[in-house]
Amino acid sequence: MIKDFLLGKKWLLLLAVFPFAVNAQDQATLDLTLEKAIEIALAENPTMKVADDDIELKKIADKEAWQNLLPQVSASASFNHNFKIQTIVMGGQSFKMGTENNANGAISVSLPVFAPSVYRMMKMTKDDILVAEEKARSSKLDLINQVTKAYYQLMLAQDSYNVLQKSYKQAQDNYNVVDAKFQKGSVSEYDRITAEVQMRNIWPNVVTAENSIRMAKLQLKVLMGVTADVDLNINDKLENYQDTVFASMSADENIDLTNNTTLKQLELNNKLLQHNLRIQKAAFLPTLAFQFSYSYTSMANDYRIFHYIWNPYVYGALSLSIPIYKASNYTKIKTAQVQLRQLSETRVNTERQLNMQATTYKQNMHASTEQVVSNRQAIAQAQKARDISDKRYQVGAGTMLELNQSEVALTQSQLTYCQSIYNFMTAKADLDYVLGREGNY
Numbered sequence: 460m461i462k463d464f465l466l467g468k469k470w471l472l473l474l475a476v477f478p479f480a481v482n483a484q485d486q487a488t489l490d491l492t493l494e495k496a497i498e499i500a501l502a503e504n505p506t507m508k509v510a511d512d513d514i515e516l517k518k519i520a521d522k523e524a525w526q527n528l529l530p531q532v533s534a535s536a537s538f539n540h541n542f543k544i545q546t547i548v549m550g551g552q553s554f555k556m557g558t559e560n561n562a563n564g565a566i567s568v569s570l571p572v573f574a575p576s577v578y579r580m581m582k583m584t585k586d587d588i589l590v591a592e593e594k595a596r597s598s599k600l601d602l603i604n605q606v607t608k609a610y611y612q613l614m615l616a617q618d619s620y621n622v623l624q625k626s627y628k629q630a631q632d633n634y635n636v637v638d639a640k641f642q643k644g645s646v647s648e649y650d651r652i653t654a655e656v657q658m659r660n661i662w663p664n665v666v667t668a669e670n671s672i673r674m675a676k677l678q679l680k681v682l683m684g685v686t687a688d689v690d691l692n693i694n695d696k697l698e699n700y701q702d703t704v705f706a707s708m709s710a711d712e713n714i715d716l717t718n719n720t721t722l723k724q725l726e727l728n729n730k731l732l733q734h735n736l737r738i739q740k741a742a743f744l745p746t747l748a749f750q751f752s753y754s755y756t757s758m759a760n761d762y763r764i765f766h767y768i769w770n771p772y773v774y775g776a777l778s779l780s781i782p783i784y785k786a787s788n789y790t791k792i793k794t795a796q797v798q799l800r801q802l803s804e805t806r807v808n809t810e811r812q813l814n815m816q817a818t819t820y821k822q823n824m825h826a827s828t829e830q831v832v833s834n835r836q837a838i839a840q841a842q843k844a845r846d847i848s849d850k851r852y853q854v855g856a857g858t859m860l861e862l863n864q865s866e867v868a869l870t871q872s873q874l875t876y877c878q879s880i881y882n883f884m885t886a887k888a889d890l891d892y893v894l895g896r897e898g899n900y
Contacts (some may be wrong), residue, residue, distance in 0.1 A: 488690045493610050496683060500606045501599065503684030510595035517591040521584040527577045530570040537563045538764075558758040562767060565754030572749050572777070575741035583734035590727045596897070597720040604892040606682050611884045613675035614697050618877040620668035621696075626870040627665050630658040633862065650859040657863045661870075697880040704831050704883050707824060714817045716810065718895030725806045732802060736795040742788045745781040813893055820890035827883035834876035841869040 501507055539561040547554050571577065634654040641651040676691045685691075716722055752774055757767035782788070848865035851857030 487688065488692050489685070490692045490694070491610075492693075492695065493607060496610050496679065497603055497606050499685065500602055500683045504602055504682065505684065506598050506602060507595070510591075510598045514588065514591045514595055517584070517588045521581075521588055524577070524581045524584040527580070528571060528574070530568050533567050533569075535563075535565050535567070537561075559760045560758065560762065562757045562759075562764065562769075563754060565752055565772075567753075568751040570749045570751075571746070573745070573747040575744040575746070576738055579734060579738040579741050583731060583738065586727060586730045586734060590724065590731065593720060593723050593727055597724065600720055600892055600895065600897065602682065603897070604888055606679070607888040608885050609675065609679040609682055610693070611697070611881055611888070613672065613679055613691070613693055614695055615877055615881040616668065616671040616675045617693065618697050619874055620665070620672055622870060622873045622877070623661060623665045623668050626866060627658065627661045629866060630654070630661050633866075634658045637859065646859075653859045653863060657866065697877050697884070700880055700884055701831060701835075703887075704828050704880060707828055707883075707887075714814060714821075715894060716813055716817070719813055719893060720895050721809055721813065722806065723895075725802065725809060729799070729802050729806070732795060732799050736792065736799065739788065739791045739795055742785070742791075743782055745779055748778050748780075749775070750778060751775045817890060817893045820886045820893065823886040824883055824890065827879050827886060830879035831876065831883065834872060834879050837872040838869070838876055841865070841872040845869045 541557060541559050541561070544559065545556040547556055634651075634657075637646055637651050637654040640646040641648065677687075679685075679691060680687065680689070752772075754772045755769040756772055757769045759767050845862075845865040845868070848857055848862045852859065852862045
């Protein structure tokens with residue numbers, strides 16, 4: 460029952476991945492707020508650095524696209540030796556064509572004059588940068604969501620530990636009082652045993668809660684990119700967020716998916732596919748290019764290269780290429796059209812799922828709000844019942860079993876109260892992620 464509020468199996472995975480322990484005396488302490496935790500995570504988490512590098516790669520690809528319109532200059536040189544010179548026979552006479560050695564050096568310039576595919580590619584790379592930037596924003600939102608929930612998880616672990624520790628301290632005080640009375644013979648051994656069992660039953664939960672704090676800190680460190688030798692200190696508790704919970708009772712906002720990162724990426728991917736379709740259609744358009752070459756050639760029968768007589772050869776040309784038929788061009792167009800239809804159906808389905816998720820998170824927030832209000836009153840009633848049970852036992856009108864039950868009820872209501880606030884705040888964090896809210900980070 461009480462253990463439901465403590466962290467369980469998911470921490471075992473973290474223990475397996477990070478099997479180390481650090482002496483607390485050797486640790487530096489980092490005081491954290493939620494804003495500071497998110498700020499550090501955005502600066503240090505490798506995911507954000509990878510996203511930034513991806514944007515840089517897309518910008519480089521954009522430069523590469525328009526550079527295809529720049530002239531290409533190349534230099535070449537060749538030296539040929541003819542082991543057998545070609546001979547032509549005319550009118551009974553033979554003539555040698557050429558010489559033993561041929562040398563050539565040239566500089567060539569090529570410049571595209573009209574290249575439709577290149578123009579389409581340039582437009583496509585512009586939108587590709589936007590896709591990379593939106594993916595980076597998605598990574599940012601996801602990291603904020605994870606850090607926020609990890610921060611709340613650590614607060615829940617700390618609050619649960621404090622509740623259980625107080626409960627254990629109260630059970631320990633009860634046992635000391637009952638034991639003293641037992642030594643004087645004023646209470647039965649049954650009461651003494653009952654008080655001791657109550658105290659010992661709580662202690663394992665205290666140990667589990669303390670370990671949950673360590674695991675919650677470890678998870679938060681991983682998300683923040685902080686090393687294990689740094690201890691995290693959060694002077695915060697879930698009770699401080701009850702005003703946020705109560706404020707939501709009067710707020711009833713509509714679901715607006717305009718800034719949802721998944722839908723934005725689908726929209727941008729749709730633009731990329733449309734660009735790709737235009738690029739495939741551009742393959743049917745003619746291309747025009749200008750070529751210019753300046754070369755020197757020489758022919759001789761010896762190897763005294765520096766004494767050769769060199770003759771210039773210059774030409775310029777416009778080349779027009781008109782595609783007539785290439786079967787794969789039609790197949791590529793069909794493929795691009797099918798991909799566009801698939802993306803359109805995917806967007807419809809995704810939007811439906813996101814609306815469902817946002818509605819679910821809002822309903823969870825509403826349910827948690829009702830629970831917070833009820834649990835807050837339950838704590839007051841449980842505290843009152845515990846005080847009455849304590850007084851009744853002191854005057855001999857109540858039993859130790861009665862007192863123990865009131866202690867358990869108080870502990871349960873306090874843990875439930877913390878859990879209900881935690882449920883609200885995590886649902887709110889998930890709703891912010893679905894709606895694409897970045898906050899002020």
